[in-house]
Amino acid sequence: MTHQFPSLSPEQKKELSDIAQRIVAPGKGILAADESTGTMGKRLEKIKVENSEENRRYFRDLLFSTDPSISNCVGGIIFFHETLYQKSDSGKLFPQVIKDKGIVVGIKVDKGTAGLNGTDGETTTQGLDGLSERCAQYKKDGCDFAKWRCVLKISDSCPTSVAIAENANVLARYASICQQNGLVPIVEPEILPDGTHDLLRCQYVTEKVLAAVYKALSDHHVYLEGTLLKPNMVTAGQSCAKKFTPQEVAMATVTALRRTVPASVPGICFLSGGQSEEEASLNLNAINQVPLNRPWKLSFSYGRALQASALAAWQGKTANKAAAQEAFCSRAKINGLASKGEYKASGSADQASMQSLFSASYIY
Amino acid sequence: MTHQYPALTTEQKKELQEIAERITAPGKGILAADESTGSMGKRLNPIGVENTEENRRRYRQLLFTADQRIDSCIGGVIFFHETLYQNTDDGTNFSQLIKDRGIVVGIKVDKGVVPLAGTDGETTTQGLDGLSERCAQYKKDGADFAKWRSVLKISENTPSELAIMENANVLARYASICQQNGIVPIVEPEILPDGEHDLKRCQYVSEKVLAAVYKALSDHHVYLEGTLLKPNMVTPGHSCPTKVSHEEIAMATVTALRRTVPPAVTGVTFLSGGQSEEDASINLNAINNCPLAKPWALTFSYGRALQASALNAWRGELSNEKAATEEFITRAEANSKAALGKYQSSGSGTAAGKSLYVENHAY
Numbered sequence: 001m002t003h004q005f006p007s008l009s010p011e012q013k014k015e016l017s018d019i020a021q022r023i024v025a026p027g028k029g030i031l032a033a034d035e036s037t038g039t040m041g042k043r044l045e046k047i048k049v050e051n052s053e054e055n056r057r058y059f060r061d062l063l064f065s066t067d068p069s070i071s072n073c074v075g076g077i078i079f080f081h082e083t084l085y086q087k088s089d090s091g092k093l094f095p096q097v098i099k100d101k102g103i104v105v106g107i108k109v110d111k112g113t114a115g116l117n118g119t120d121g122e123t124t125t126q127g128l129d130g131l132s133e134r135c136a137q138y139k140k141d142g143c144d145f146a147k148w149r150c151v152l153k154i155s156d157s158c159p160t161s162v163a164i165a166e167n168a169n170v171l172a173r174y175a176s177i178c179q180q181n182g183l184v185p186i187v188e189p190e191i192l193p194d195g196t197h198d199l200l201r202c203q204y205v206t207e208k209v210l211a212a213v214y215k216a217l218s219d220h221h222v223y224l225e226g227t228l229l230k231p232n233m234v235t236a237g238q239s240c241a242k243k244f245t246p247q248e249v250a251m252a253t254v255t256a257l258r259r260t261v262p263a264s265v266p267g268i269c270f271l272s273g274g275q276s277e278e279e280a281s282l283n284l285n286a287i288n289q290v291p292l293n294r295p296w297k298l299s300f301s302y303g304r305a306l307q308a309s310a311l312a313a314w315q316g317k318t319a320n321k322a323a324a325q326e327a328f329c330s331r332a333k334i335n336g337l338a339s340k341g342e343y344k345a346s347g348s349a350d351q352a353s354m355q356s357l358f359s360a361s362y363i364y
Numbered sequence: 365m366t367h368q369y370p371a372l373t374t375e376q377k378k379e380l381q382e383i384a385e386r387i388t389a390p391g392k393g394i395l396a397a398d399e400s401t402g403s404m405g406k407r408l409n410p411i412g413v414e415n416t417e418e419n420r421r422r423y424r425q426l427l428f429t430a431d432q433r434i435d436s437c438i439g440g441v442i443f444f445h446e447t448l449y450q451n452t453d454d455g456t457n458f459s460q461l462i463k464d465r466g467i468v469v470g471i472k473v474d475k476g477v478v479p480l481a482g483t484d485g486e487t488t489t490q491g492l493d494g495l496s497e498r499c500a501q502y503k504k505d506g507a508d509f510a511k512w513r514s515v516l517k518i519s520e521n522t523p524s525e526l527a528i529m530e531n532a533n534v535l536a537r538y539a540s541i542c543q544q545n546g547i548v549p550i551v552e553p554e555i556l557p558d559g560e561h562d563l564k565r566c567q568y569v570s571e572k573v574l575a576a577v578y579k580a581l582s583d584h585h586v587y588l589e590g591t592l593l594k595p596n597m598v599t600p601g602h603s604c605p606t607k608v609s610h611e612e613i614a615m616a617t618v619t620a621l622r623r624t625v626p627p628a629v630t631g632v633t634f635l636s637g638g639q640s641e642e643d644a645s646i647n648l649n650a651i652n653n654c655p656l657a658k659p660w661a662l663t664f665s666y667g668r669a670l671q672a673s674a675l676n677a678w679r680g681e682l683s684n685e686k687a688a689t690e691e692f693i694t695r696a697e698a699n700s701k702a703a704l705g706k707y708q709s710s711g712s713g714t715a716a717g718k719s720l721y722v723e724n725h726a727y
Contacts, residue, residue: 218571
């Protein structure tokens with residue numbers, strides 16, 4: 001290992017760093033509106049709405065044309081490719097609608113998972129082919145950040161070292177390519193919540209996975225100040241018999257991050273996974289109250305946890321548009337507060353008594 | 365990779381973390397008094413003192429018997445094996461003396477460098493054999509932390525991947541063994557300042573080395589909250605024609621650490637390398653004034669930078685002992701202030717210093 005061949009100029013670094021800082025400005029997080037066509041189908045089916053291009057456009061328009069005050073709690077929105085080229089009712093391209101609100105435009109760039117042969121159903125993620133050219137085009141079309149999702153699972157034998165190494169490596173390649181094209185890469189190594197494992201097991205796996213991710217990012221010369229992390233919170237498996245409080249989830253999560261995520265990473269935007277809207281907000285709030293030094297912003301990048309109520313209120317009917325927007329606004333504001341540790345759920349104790357729920361002496 | 369087989373109990377973790385926090389409490393740092401017999405010879409020769417066991421004892425005594433002014437500056441003292449079992453003139457064991465004043469006792473446990481065959485003069489460090497038993501004994505004899513020094517160098521084709529990987533691995537094995545015995549490991553991956561390389565090159569190498577070290581610590585299941593890091597500051601090589609300011613050193617150093625050292629690490633205690641006493645203090649001060657978020661304690665683990673003036677004042681004379689101790693106290697107090705970012709060396713103004721910080725995106 002010899003001399004450095006700088007992958008980025010100081011100007012490129014500054015641009016990436018500034019974009020990342022804008023996305024996770026205090027009180028702000030990300031709306032993950034990048035559901036693929038197939039996934040959107042699953043969302044629309046639940047409210048008996050046809051999965052047509054127009055319906056998908058209509059619903060995204062509903063979200064994007066919400067009251068401009070939304071930009072106080074939403075710093076960035078992740079798009080799916082199709083949506084990037086759709087227009088609002090007013091005829092304006094969606095990226096422009098978003099940019100006019102001062103919100104940063106992001107784009108999902110991975111092409112889904114692919115099987116790792118010889119493993120117990122583990123996967124890697126594809127999408128590196130021609131990624132540089134695609135990123136350059138997305139940058140021209142108004143995007144300033146990208147997202148790529150890798151998936152790992154916990155079971156008796158998983159995740160294996162090959163799954164961890166392969167996903168960490170592909171995330172680092174993606175991140176490196178994005179930065180060359182002025183896009184801030186959101187690095188997402190999701191560990192699925194499925195399973196009967198407990199909180200400690202999830203924490204252990206999360207620490208190992210994140211250590212591998214940051215070693216790979218270092219090996220690939222990725223500029224950390226110009227990246228964001230989108231991890232799972234540390235939770236017990238969905239089928240775990242034991243239940244854990246938001247404070248326990250928060251402490252385990254922050255501990256795992258403190259042991260693996262360098263302070264130079266400007267922000268960590270959690271995925272909501274299978275959590276309900278309220279759970280996702282309560283957990284994020286508890287995370288922002290953990291009495292440990294947290295040198296990165298801890299915010300949200302929520303899909304379902306921001307949109308579930310809005311979808312339910314909409315039901316595909318134009319008459320429900322305002323109500324749906326109100327529901328979305330409400331969740332966005334709540335998560336904005338949660339990202340500052342200031343969310344008071346109705347009926348919940350005040351901050352002081354919440355703090356006492358943290359087992360300060362419990363060592364994770 | 366499947367289930368976790370916890371390496372440490374909750375109680376063991378708590379003990380280790382508390383020790384690490386005591387050593388790096390605000391305003392405190394480490395006196396590295398662990399010079400081996402050979403190294404002590406190099407210190408005593410220039411002042412015309414014979415390298416005898418008695419002279420080494422007398423010298424450490426004048427450091428360890430400094431008055432209460434050092435109690436708020438020194439959190440830990442690293443001993444060499446011989447010194448751990450020596451006594452003051454009135455028969456008080458040195459380790460006990462240090463412990464009784466509330467300072468944590470540490471012990472150097474490595475057995476020096478050995479060459480890595482097939483490399484350009486690179487080395488690894490030995491000392492793992494029987495290390496667990498030695499640590500258990502040191503713990504009984506009063507030690508609560510240990511130190512192990514690995515060495516890397518910058519040149520056209522070094523450090524090589526092998527040197528980085530091997531040293532990171534041996535540091536992780538050492539750390540793991542220490543923790544099993546209730547001893548906080550100070551992890552020291554020193555990159556020598558020798559060479560003509562510039563500041564950026566040193567920063568790049570430091571980042572790669574530290575990334576490897578923390579991956580190895582993770583792989584070996586080391587409990588980071590119960591460790592300390594003893595790195596080099598990021599500086600240009602000694603023979604580099606370009607001189608840089610203290611603020612540039614500070615920015616490059618803090619940037620490298622922010623990119624590699626997890627926030628869970630309790631403290632970073634810099635080695636002074638070849639720096640003068642004053643430079644080591646000014647640089648540490650600049651580091652603590654660097655306008656970037658620094659989630660770990662940033663303090664000192666100085667040998668020469670705490671002792672150079674003391675040795676010079678002593679010159680082996682009994683009548684010079686008080687003066688020598690005073691010199692040590694002066695440096696201890698200076699570095700304590702520097703660890704809080706409050707050191708003002710005569711002739712420099714802190715206000716002027718702050719504005720010299722180069723924007724961090726340039727790093």
